[in-house]
Amino acid sequence: MPLPLAGRTAYLQTMPHPLKLRALLAVAILASACGRAKEARLPEGGAQLPKPILKPEFVLTDQNGKSFDFRKDTEGYVTLLFFGYTHCPDVCPVHMSNIASALQRMSPEDARRFKVVFVTTDPARDDAARLKAWLGALDPAFIGLRGPIDSINSITANLGFGAAFVEDTTKKDYTVGHLGIVFAFTRDNLAHTIYPFGVRQEDWAKDLPRMIDAYAPPS
Amino acid sequence: MPRPAELLALALLGIGCHQPPAVVARAGNIEISHPYAFAPVIGDEGSAYFTMKNAGATADTLTGVSAGKATAMLHGSRESGGVVRMVMLDILPLKPGETVALAVGQIHLMLTGLDPVPHPGDTLQLTLTFAHGGPATLGVPVYRYGESPAE
Numbered sequence: 001m002p003l004p005l006a007g008r009t010a011y012l013q014t015m016p017h018p019l020k021l022r023a024l025l026a027v028a029i030l031a032s033a034c035g036r037a038k039e040a041r042l043p044e045g046g047a048q049l050p051k052p053i054l055k056p057e058f059v060l061t062d063q064n065g066k067s068f069d070f071r072k073d074t075e076g077y078v079t080l081l082f083f084g085y086t087h088c089p090d091v092c093p094v095h096m097s098n099i100a101s102a103l104q105r106m107s108p109e110d111a112r113r114f115k116v117v118f119v120t121t122d123p124a125r126d127d128a129a130r131l132k133a134w135l136g137a138l139d140p141a142f143i144g145l146r147g148p149i150d151s152i153n154s155i156t157a158n159l160g161f162g163a164a165f166v167e168d169t170t171k172k173d174y175t176v177g178h179l180g181i182v183f184a185f186t187r188d189n190l191a192h193t194i195y196p197f198g199v200r201q202e203d204w205a206k207d208l209p210r211m212i213d214a215y216a217p218p219s
Numbered sequence: 220m221p222r223p224a225e226l227l228a229l230a231l232l233g234i235g236c237h238q239p240p241a242v243v244a245r246a247g248n249i250e251i252s253h254p255y256a257f258a259p260v261i262g263d264e265g266s267a268y269f270t271m272k273n274a275g276a277t278a279d280t281l282t283g284v285s286a287g288k289a290t291a292m293l294h295g296s297r298e299s300g301g302v303v304r305m306v307m308l309d310i311l312p313l314k315p316g317e318t319v320a321l322a323v324g325q326i327h328l329m330l331t332g333l334d335p336v337p338h339p340g341d342t343l344q345l346t347l348t349f350a351h352g353g354p355a356t357l358g359v360p361v362y363r364y365g366e367s368p369a370e
Contacts, residue, residue, distance in 0.1 A: 090324065
């Protein structure tokens, strides 16, 4: 749908400076702290969405050739979702490597509360073996998903973003335009925060532990 | 109350922080600093970044980059609907006084067919060629993706 896409794109383009965002968030946290006895510290390194995004429902194939039901198989986990490709020279490996390093800095128990899902926007080159080798080198617990590009594009459209742009695949070293964003779904099945490229490892290291308790569903 | 020697040390530290970045190579009026590269996750594809400053009074243009046997492609990026596309850059003009810093998600050098494949801790040789300044060769420290000092 063109309308929500335009709205969200406009939002991205006017994304506040991270420092300004942090200052605003700090004020918001201070303000809310007055009303509540205990407030879990919220992730603050990304961009807060004015309207949270519902965790999408889709089924794709993982790097082991098994069917993966995104909504069902990530239920109860903090879920990081990224769309990219393994031949990507910078944004994809930097994002994924930063997340891998930040998870390694947590206790194994805490790290197990996350599912990191990488959906390829280059299914022609990213077969199951390539996904498995590339993600395995970053963090073997990462989940790599593939499917027809039209299915992937309908997932990003439902999230309110544009379609991947695949260059001429007959060209050597072709590149793929893709979202530079990591969606962070907390355990309430909502993404309150998205992480554009440029987010540093320190921000991930600070935010990931906070995601475990932030926006947790009532138990 | 700090002693004069301590004050002097602090002052020197302050000066140190405001020193211009270490220039690692020059080509005519172009000063190149802050080089770093990322080793391939798997395979032979990586990326490299550096900062160029035109310290002269005349314009110059980066016309070519080579990295041994590898293919080096300079990419810019364009964003639309949240989707980031790479745009091949054949040349990169530098106005007098202008500084262009390559960075993740912005202008970057895509390296394919790296041979030998560099590993974190290695140094990669890059040669940049400028229309007026001519060639400059620099050693680029290689890091794991996301682990460079620039991150």
